Amino acid sequence: METVIKQTGKTQAFKDKANKVMGISLEDAKITKSYLSVAFLAILLGGILGLLQGLNRAGMLELPAWLNYYQVLTAHGLLLVVVLSAFFTIGYFYAGLSHTLGGLLPKVRKMAWIGFWMKIFGFVLAVIPILMNEASVMYTFYPPMAASPIFYIGLVFIVLGVWMCAFGAFINVASWRKRNPGQHIPILSFFATGVFVLLFFGSIPVAIEVFTIIPWAFGWVETINVMVARTLFWAFGHTLVNIWYLTAVSAWYVIVPKIIGGRRWNDLLTRIVVIALVIMNITGGFHHQIIDPGISEPVKYMHVFMSLAIGFPSLMTAYAMFAVFERTARKKGGRGLIGWYKKLPWGDVRFLAPFIAMAAFIPAGAGGIVQSTNQLNQVVHNTMWIVGHFHLTLGMSVVMTFFGISYWLIPYVSKRMLTPQINKLGVIQTIIWTLGMIIMSGAMHWVGLLGSPRRTSYSTYFDNATALSWDPYLFFLAIGGTLLMIGVLMQVYAVFYLMFFAPKGNTEFPVADVEEDEAPTPRWTERWGLWIVCMIVLVGMAYVIPLVDFIVNAPPGSPPYKTW
C-alpha cells in the first residue's frame, strides 16, 4: 500500500511538474480562448435580450415596433441554446483533449478553426433575417412557420462547423489510441468522445430537416410534412439538451472531486454512465411530442419508457456525486450523519457554482420526469411551466457548471491566476444567479400551472380575470430576470478579467485521480463502434413506427406560414 502511494505520489509530482513547465500550448489555448469568448459574448447579448423579454412579458416594457417580442425570443434562444452551449462545449472539451491527450494535432487545430469560422459565418447568416424580422420562428424552427431561407442556410453552416469539430476530436482521440495501445482513453477525453458522437449523430436529423425545409422556404416545393419535420427537429433538440448536460456532468465527475481535494468516482461506472447516455439519448426527443397528433397512444406510451430510461444514468450520477462529497469530507475529518458537509470548500466558486448546479438538477430532473409522463404533460405542455423547466436545467444545472468551469479554465488557457477578489465576486455572482433563477423559474413553473401560455408576448386577453391573476407571478419573473442580468454582467466581467488582466501565473487543469484500490476498467468500455451500433438500433426501434406512419399516411402537407 505504501509503495502504491509513493508511486502515485511520484507520478503525480511528475505530472504536476510537466504541467507547470509546459501548460497548454499557445496555439491550443488560442482555440479555447476564442470559443469561450464567443460563448460569453453570447451570454451577454442573450442575457440582455432575455431581460427585455422578461420585462415585456410582465407587462412592464413596451418593445419598439422594429424589435418585437418574437424576434427577441428567437435571438435569445439561438444565442443561448445554440451559440453559448456549442461554443462553450467545444472550447472546454478541446482544452480537455489538449490537456489529457498531450496536445492537439496540427490537423485537428486547423479543423477547429475552420469549424469556428463556419459557425460564425452561419450564425451571422441566421441573425440577419432575425434582425429584419424575417425569421421570428423561435429556437424551435420547425414548420409550418417558415423563416427566410437565409436563416436555414445559416443553420446548415452552424451544423457543418459542429461536425468539423466533432471529427477533429475523433481524429485526435483515434491518433492517441494508436500511440497508446492498451490504455483507456483518459476520462475527460472519454466524455468528449461521447459528447461529439452525440453532437454528430444528433445533428443528422436536423440536417435532414433543414434540407427539406430550404426548398419549401424558397417556394420550390409547395408543402412540407409537418410531423416528419417536427420529429426530426426533436431528435436533435433533445439530444442537444443532453449534450450540454453531459458536458456539465463531465465536470461533476472529473473536475469537482479534484477541486474539493478528493478522488473521483469509480472509473467503470463513470464510463457506463457516458455510454448509457450516448446510446439512449436521441430517442428522448419523443417526449417533446407527447401532445402531437399523428402518434398513436401505444407508441407514446412506449416512449415514456425510453425517456425514463435516460433518467437512470442521471440517478447513478446523483448517487455518485454525493458519495464522492461524503467520502472526501469524511477523509478531511467531517463527522456526523450530514455534519460532514461543513468540510466542503463552500467559499470556492469553482466548487460552489457546480454544487448548486447539481442540487438544482434534483428539482429539474424531477420536473423532467413529470413532463415525460403522458397525462401530466397534457396539463403543462404549452404553458410557462416548460419555460421554467428548461431555465432550471439549462440556466442552472448546465450554465452554473459552465460558470464554475470558467474560473479555472480561463486562467489555465490564458496562463493567469484566479485572484481571491474574483473568487469572491464569483461567489456573490453564484448567489445572485441562484436567487434570480429560483425566483424566475419558480414563478414560471407556478404561473404555468395556473395556465399562462408560453411563446406569447404580454396580453391580458381583454382583461380576462384569469389572465390578470397571472400578473403577480409575471412580476416575479421580471424581478428574477433582472437579478440574472446582474449575474450575467458580473460573470462576463470575471471572464474577461481572467482572460486578459488577472496576474500571470500557472493554473492547474484539475483532473481527479481514481481511488488507489480500484479494480481495472474492462476493455469493452472502449468499443465505441459497438455503442454507436447499439445507438442506431435503438434509434431504429424508436423512429421506424412513427416515421413510416407519418410518411405512408401523410396528410396533404402544409404551405409555409408567416404568423408574425
Next chain:
Amino acid sequence: MMKSSVYGLLLLLVLMLPPAADFLESIMITHMHMQMPLLVISGIFMAKFFQNRFTGFFSKWNENGVPGILLFSIILVYWSLPRTMDEALTLTSVEVFKFISLPFLGGVPLRDSWPKLSSFWKHALIIFFTILFLALGWLYIWSPVQLCNNYLVIEQITLGWGFISTAFAMVIYLIYSYFMDFSKYE
C-alpha cells in the same frame, strides 16, 4: 451466476402475462422485433442454469458451437415468416411453442454457442442475418398483398422498415469490425 437465470425466468414470466403479451402482439413490429428478441434474451439469461445442469450434454452435442447456432438460426428463420406470426395469434398451441422455442431453443443455444464460435462463424452469422433481414424488409415493404391476416398493410410496411434499419445497423457493425484492427489498440 444463478441470479441471471432467475432474472431470465422472471423476464419470461412477465412476457407471458396476458396484458404484456397482448400489448406486444397488438402491433406487428413490436410482436416480431420486441417480444421475440426479448424471449431470446430471457433464454440467454437462463442459459447458465442449463449449462451447469447438463454440462455433458452441451460439451458433447455443441462442441464447436455450430450445432447450437444452427438450431438458433432455424428457430429465428421460422419465426420470421408471416404465417408463423399469424398462427401464433390464432392457435394457442403455436403461441405456446413460441414461448418455449424462442427462449429455450433460441436463446439458450445462442449463449452456449457464441463464445465457442470462431470469428469466421460469428461474422458469417451476422452476414447471414443481414441478408435475411434485407430480404424480409424487401418482402414486407413491397409485398403487393397483405401477408398476415391479423395485421394491416401499414403495419407490414413498418415491420419492413424495421428490418431494413436493423440490417443497416448490422452493416455498420460489419464495416466497423472489418476496418478496425483491435490488435493495434491493445
